[in-house]
Amino acid sequence: MLHCTPNCKRAEAGYNEKPGDFHPRDKSGEPLDQITATRIAAFLLAQARSPLVILSDEADSETARRALSLARKFDLALILDDRGTRNTLSLSMKSAGLLTATIGEIRASASQLLVFDLDPEMEMPRFWDFMTKEQKLGAIHIAAANPLNTIQTLRLALRKNEKANNTRWHNLPEKITSATSGAVLIGDQWLRAGVPLLTELFLWLKELNQIAHWYGLPCTSGPNSLGLSEVLLSETGYPGSLRFIHGQAEYSPYELQIELLLRQKLVDVVLMVGSPRNLEPACFDSFAQQGVKRIQISSDPPQGPCDLWFPCTKAGLDTYGEMLRLDAVPVHLQPVISSERLNPTRIISCLMNGENE
């Protein structure tokens, strides 16, 4: 039994997972040898007319790089399993800009936090402890049924320098104007609400910066959500939703959405790198109904029917890997246990270069 210092139940649960067998499994759960499984997977990808790679945020950055190389080599489409969050963020940042900061910087300089649709105590307890325990940062939680209306109310109140027309936040303008510096933590729900809304929020942040330095920190859940899109940006210039044509990346944030692709029956083979956490259950149903062949490379067994599963190591559990924290700070993960499972980068390389890699 592994214990964490400082105490973290979530991490302990992860560390005490027992890595399973390293053999690939077929649809019926029967073990296959690595060479046979690789041949089958390579055949499925080669025969596919509309193959799609879905990159999950449990993949470390090197795995993302390798998956991207595979997509480039075989002219595949590639999307992130993030419900479009990274595209939304990117497009909003382009329109309105964003002043952001690392967690350490926020802790060092902010005196006020505004928390938008996020329960940090539940969703990121260590982070929250770190931000608030010693620093005694003021935190105001804003959970809104109508986000656009919320921003407009806050903007108006701040512009007029009067109490907000809402009893929950009526002291907010005063708290904002008296803060030496502040941060707005933005939860997944707001990030998924679409470009117009997020752009509004960033424009409001811009206004706050006329008072003092106010940092926006998008708090996407998932271990390496930001890292994946930074890898894609770095290697292709785009944050996600890519289609490779003759090795050249084409960015299609509106067309390359899993629900849309399935509705139009534009996927026949899907390669999942990491366990997808954000796919709607209906997507798995569609895979089955449409006879989409599913290959998955992940440390955890796949949910739902899967034609071929390659068990692999997990960065921070039984292998090394780099991931980006939600504030883009790189974290170098080290293994705490050993296992016989293969590294996902090696499995992908085998798919790319033949089974003898």
Next chain:
Amino acid sequence: MILISGAEVYDPSEGLDGKVHDLWVESDRIVPAPQHDQEHQIIDARGMILAPAGVEIHSHVAGYSLNSARRFLAADPELLQLLAPPARVAAERYLSMGYTTVFDAASSPLYASSTYSDLESMTGIDRGTYTLMGDHLMLLQALVRNDPGEIRDTLAWLLQVSGGFAVKMVNPGGGIAWKANRPAPSLDEPIGNLNLTQRQIIQKIVSLVNELNLPHPLHLHASHLGQPGNWSSFCETVQALEGQRCHLCHIQFYSYGDDGHGGYTSAAEQVAKFIEPFKQLTFDVGQVIFGTALALTADTGTLDYLRSRTHKPWISRQVEGEGGNNTLPLAYLAKDSASSVQWATGLELMLRFPDPKRMFLTTDHPNGGPFSSYPQIIEWLMSSAARQEVLKQIHPAGRDRSGLSSLEREYRLGEIFMMTSYGPAQALGLTDRGHLQAGGLADLRCYRKQADLKSMFSQPAWVMYRGKLVFKDGILLDTSGGEILVARPTWDRERTERLHIALSNIVTIPPQSYALGQEKQLQNIQEVACVSRMS
């Protein structure tokens, strides 16, 4: 062995200016002509111009800070490829322009691993990066305590864990001042809450870098970048260096006078005259090109100022224990007075400065424009008529508020190779390249002679890296070579624990995970020795 025969040879190190003669290459080096007959391959280079390969001293091509820039360009794939291409593509483009050594201009220690991922992908050329330290709290706090050993070890350790080749300072202390809501520091004002001035930082670090014999001296981005009337503060900074070896980057952006209404005039003449006598200083120009560009800098104060003036969105990330990285889209318009003066200022500076061994061609890519504009800039430098043609078409301020129109100087080819090969190589301490002397690296570029200089410099006939043809007739033949150049000055290992403690006070990740992390296996590293290079 390879015999390159019949070319007009340019070797800036020996003043060889177009003389036709043979050049011999064996393995990866240039060698003297063999005394006896030896089996060799002949490359017929008659009618061609042969020169050492280009050396880029200042270009932003690696690291996740470029990703913010990419977000602004996602809707325009052509512009994206021009201004913020993936690092691998940037390396290929440099190689196909005849450059075989390229330095990324700035890498934050905290994000060093992202810079390294990009550097690893830039195969085919030698490459490296400069480590940002001007706002690093560990170093600034050590400077406040004024313990020479601590300052030395902190600097050397930061450079090593970040995999840097040189120390970069961007408006030292300016990022700290901005975070504290203080005005941009001048040379002698205390920075933020620190009992330290910019003059003290610059003087101590420039001396220390030279004492440590780093290959490249302090690479300094001075204060007041881009502001009308900034030439005088720039000259004060130059004076503060007290004649010590230092490189000052993109100095076009510091060569502005003020027209009395907050507008730009060129102060290139004053700056060129002022800096010329400081023989230990080298410079790169940061030429502006008309069109879209991207401001990409750790100079948060300047970008914030520019943002407020242009009302454009910026993406800025403030980094714990350091400064920040910032991006803002820009456009230099031919019909705009400020842009026209900036364009003229850069050219005027290069034309007025007499020594191309100390003034290098850059665009501070992508800040002044893309590095792929070098052939165009070379044409302007070599042809007064080409410059006059542009002056006729742009805003009259370009002509009226600069001295460019009166300058008749035209760079000779040898001077172009001096400012793009030998000069920067020497400034970088890379004495094995940038020349054609026996023993030097066989990194070469060869052009077909053409009257159209822009076209000629746009595509070499061939490029050689370490004695192998890697680019020929528009096709990349081999991008498998190339090394990542690093410098590793010595430091007192017994201080490691204290350094880790100091680091733990300013960042939120464990010291073992900082910068490149302990587990990062660096590939293709070439350590450049820290030895005296003073002549």
